[in-house]
Amino acid sequence: MSSRETKPHQSPALERGARILDIVARSRTFLSLSDLSRELKIARSSVHSLCQTLVNLELLIRRSDHTFQLGPHVMRWSNAFTLQSDVATEFAAIWDQETGLPGATITLTVQDGVEVVYIAARNSERSRTGMEFRVGMRLPAAFTATGKAFLSHMSDYEIRRLYAQGLPEARTPHSVRTVDNLLAELRDIRRDGYSCDEEQIAEGMVCFGATVLDSRNRPIAGVAVSLSMDAEAVAERGTIIENVLQMAARLSHRMGADLSAAAGGGGGGVGSPLQK
Amino acid sequence: MSSRETKPHQSPALERGARILDIVARSRTFLSLSDLSRELKIARSSVHSLCQTLVNLELLIRRSDHTFQLGPHVMRWSNAFTLQSDVATEFAAIWDQETGLPGATITLTVQDGVEVVYIAARNSERSRTGMEFRVGMRLPAAFTATGKAFLSHMSDYEIRRLYAQGLPEARTPHSVRTVDNLLAELRDIRRDGYSCDEEQIAEGMVCFGATVLDSRNRPIAGVAVSLSMDAEAVAERGTIIENVLQMAARLSHRMGADLSAAAGGGGGGVGSPLQK
Numbered sequence: 114m115s116s117r118e119t120k121p122h123q124s125p126a127l128e129r130g131a132r133i134l135d136i137v138a139r140s141r142t143f144l145s146l147s148d149l150s151r152e153l154k155i156a157r158s159s160v161h162s163l164c165q166t167l168v169n170l171e172l173l174i175r176r177s178d179h180t181f182q183l184g185p186h187v188m189r190w191s192n193a194f195t196l197q198s199d200v201a202t203e204f205a206a207i208w209d210q211e212t213g214l215p216g217a218t219i220t221l222t223v224q225d226g227v228e229v230v231y232i233a234a235r236n237s238e239r240s241r242t243g244m245e246f247r248v249g250m251r252l253p254a255a256f257t258a259t260g261k262a263f264l265s266h267m268s269d270y271e272i273r274r275l276y277a278q279g280l281p282e283a284r285t286p287h288s289v290r291t292v293d294n295l296l297a298e299l300r301d302i303r304r305d306g307y308s309c310d311e312e313q314i315a316e317g318m319v320c321f322g323a324t325v326l327d328s329r330n331r332p333i334a335g336v337a338v339s340l341s342m343d344a345e346a347v348a349e350r351g352t353i354i355e356n357v358l359q360m361a362a363r364l365s366h367r368m369g370a371d372l373s374a375a376a377g378g379g380g381g382g383v384g385s386p387l388q389k
Numbered sequence: 390m391s392s393r394e395t396k397p398h399q400s401p402a403l404e405r406g407a408r409i410l411d412i413v414a415r416s417r418t419f420l421s422l423s424d425l426s427r428e429l430k431i432a433r434s435s436v437h438s439l440c441q442t443l444v445n446l447e448l449l450i451r452r453s454d455h456t457f458q459l460g461p462h463v464m465r466w467s468n469a470f471t472l473q474s475d476v477a478t479e480f481a482a483i484w485d486q487e488t489g490l491p492g493a494t495i496t497l498t499v500q501d502g503v504e505v506v507y508i509a510a511r512n513s514e515r516s517r518t519g520m521e522f523r524v525g526m527r528l529p530a531a532f533t534a535t536g537k538a539f540l541s542h543m544s545d546y547e548i549r550r551l552y553a554q555g556l557p558e559a560r561t562p563h564s565v566r567t568v569d570n571l572l573a574e575l576r577d578i579r580r581d582g583y584s585c586d587e588e589q590i591a592e593g594m595v596c597f598g599a600t601v602l603d604s605r606n607r608p609i610a611g612v613a614v615s616l617s618m619d620a621e622a623v624a625e626r627g628t629i630i631e632n633v634l635q636m637a638a639r640l641s642h643r644m645g646a647d648l649s650a651a652a653g654g655g656g657g658g659v660g661s662p663l664q665k
Binding site for chain 2: 123124125126127128129130131134135137138139162163165166167169170172174177182183184185186187188189190191192193194197198206328329366367368369370371
């Protein structure tokens with residue numbers, strides 16, 4: 114990703130200003146000029162001048178005890194970010210360049226109760242799953258890889274309530290039949306960080322999925338790779354899962370998720386954060 | 390407000406970086422380097438170097454057509470802002486310094502269905518309302534100034550549904566008795582930008598209220614001034630309302646509301662934005 118390359122310092126004042134906001138954002142206590150100067154390892158006078166500018170810009174607020182907290186102006190940017198960033202658009206932007214799965218069938222869904230709705234799909238000739246995913250299509254969440262990933266973010270109690278009337282009708286002999294078996298699958302997903310539909314939607318098709326998180330680290334979309342269950346798929350299983358997790362992490366990061374906070378939180382989400 | 394004073398430019402690069410983010414945030418289309426250079430009236434090479442830094446910081450994303458959109462890093466700051474900014478704390482910080490109403494009874498509430506809950510209150514000897522507001526206290530939204538301000542953000546349909554069982558029992562002979570009369574009051578509030586409880590909660594007490602908006606410009610709190618209905622209160626009515634509106638605007642701004650966007654939107658909110 115080009116934005117991660119190490120570049121010569123283009124604008125040190127701008128970088129330092131952003132670092133000050135980062136430090137104030139991460140701190141559990143309100144920091145003073147001296148705290149910031151110590152943390153940044155730069156002279157107090159420089160920190161003073163940067164903080165003064167940030168206060169003028171309302172990016173920082175000076176509290177009555179001379180410590181700092183973040184200012185309201187940051188909300189202007191985050192509201193605009195949310196409007197400008199659309200998970201389906203970001204998905205379309207990455208699906209070819211960086212997936213490492215040229216030609217695989219890749220889908221993006223959102224959850225709607227006991228179903229997932231497909232909001233983007235790249236169907237592949239090569240994956241020969243015999244199934245075409247179309248935008249707007251709905252499938253039972255309990256059987257699909259993305260649906261299972263979503264469900265893994267819910268508690269067992271919520272799952273039992275959601276399926277109080279039982280699971281939907283099986284689509285194949287492999288479709289999960291009981292809530293207890295579904296709960297067992299969800300426990301595996303929380304442990305492994307990815308989900309799997311092995312012939313539960315269509316015979317001969319396997320899908321691997323993971324959830325995309327938003328800026329509050331809540332699931333907003335599910336991403337999955339679908340392929341036919343042949344020898345090649347079985348052999349490449351590890352690589353494919355790694356790729357799905359990377360796509361989910363990249364999309365989550367792009368949507369503003371804080372993957373360092375999400376790591377270790379479990380929940381069928383992003384297993385291998387890309388963050389340094 | 391000290392942050393609004395015109396200060397010498399402390400860090401031009403930081404100010405320009407923030408301006409670039411502002412322009413990208415406000416634009417309805419995605420802008421190129423040339424667009425930004427024209428807008429900022431600074432050389433393309435300087436804009437290039439600032440944008441490069443902003444891209445490295447993930448505050449901007451360079452799109453495939455070489456235009457820019459906001460980057461995910463802004464969400465780190467906005468999430469921290471939301472955690473650090475508490476409307477009750479901000480309320481306590483401003484209630485004496487800048488209210489222009491030294492000694493008046495000032496209260497802050499949140500809405501909970503058909504009631505308002507008091508989350509902060511400064512009771513005054515001087516206002517002699519004979520009523521003491523305590524944190525945690527609940528009063529019927531339909532009779533209180535802050536409650537009416539909240540209700541004015543709802544549609545007539547929602548109000549009728551909320552009061553499908555009728556209004557609560559009157560507290561004084563002046564308490565509004567019918568949903569139709571309440572709706573008429575709410576229409577006045579939407580038009581005037583402030584709300585009023587004239588002896589509907591307690592005889593001899595008048596309260597003026599307005600809503601505090603959050604960073605999505607939705608009401609999160611109501612602020613009101615309460616005073617006894619004597620000659621002084623009647624004479625100072627205009628000044629008091631102006632002060633309540635200023636407090637609401639200041640608190641809203643502090644909570645990240647975009648008052649320029651809210652202005653003209655109606656809804657019993659902030660009538661006179663402080664923004665330049």
